[in-house]
Amino acid sequence: MVGADYPFLDVLWTMLIIFAWIIWFWLLITIFSDLFRRHDTSGFVKVVWIIFVIILPFLGVFIYLIVNHHGMEERSMKQAQAAQAQMDDYVRRTAGSGGATGEIERAKGLLDSGAITQAEFDAIKAKALAA
Numbered sequence: 517m518v519g520a521d522y523p524f525l526d527v528l529w530t531m532l533i534i535f536a537w538i539i540w541f542w543l544l545i546t547i548f549s550d551l552f553r554r555h556d557t558s559g560f561v562k563v564v565w566i567i568f569v570i571i572l573p574f575l576g577v578f579i580y581l582i583v584n585h586h587g588m589e590e591r592s593m594k595q596a597q598a599a600q601a602q603m604d605d606y607v608r609r610t611a612g613s614g615g616a617t618g619e620i621e622r623a624k625g626l627l628d629s630g631a632i633t634q635a636e637f638d639a640i641k642a643k644a645l646a647a
Contacts, residue, residue: 547580550588619644
């Protein structure tokens with residue numbers, strides 16, 4: 517039996533190694549994305565960091581995290597706030613004027629100001645409610 521040849525602790529150890537690799541690649545992707553997102557450093561500094569992380573991976577990653585942890589947090593927060601602002605703006609634009617209620621309110625304002633007649637108001641109201 518193949519299952520008997522691979523004890524439970526070996527399975528746990530293999531899973532631990534796999535998860536460690538996943539976390540390692542996640543750290544590398546996070547650092548490289550932060551490095552390329554930075555606008556406060558020159559291209560030369562970015563290349564030096566990339567070479568440092570590739571040649572001495574563990575040391576390079578840990579030093580980058582120690583040196584730039586505040587900047588990484590600030591850039592992530594700015595990116596999240598910009599995405600939230602963009603989403604809020606999109607929702608405001610697509611939500612429009614409030615649907616049928618907003619249309620009727622605008623027509624009522626035009627009716628009160630004398631810009632349209634009662635018949636035109638009724639037509640706008642019927643059209644808004646039908647949609």
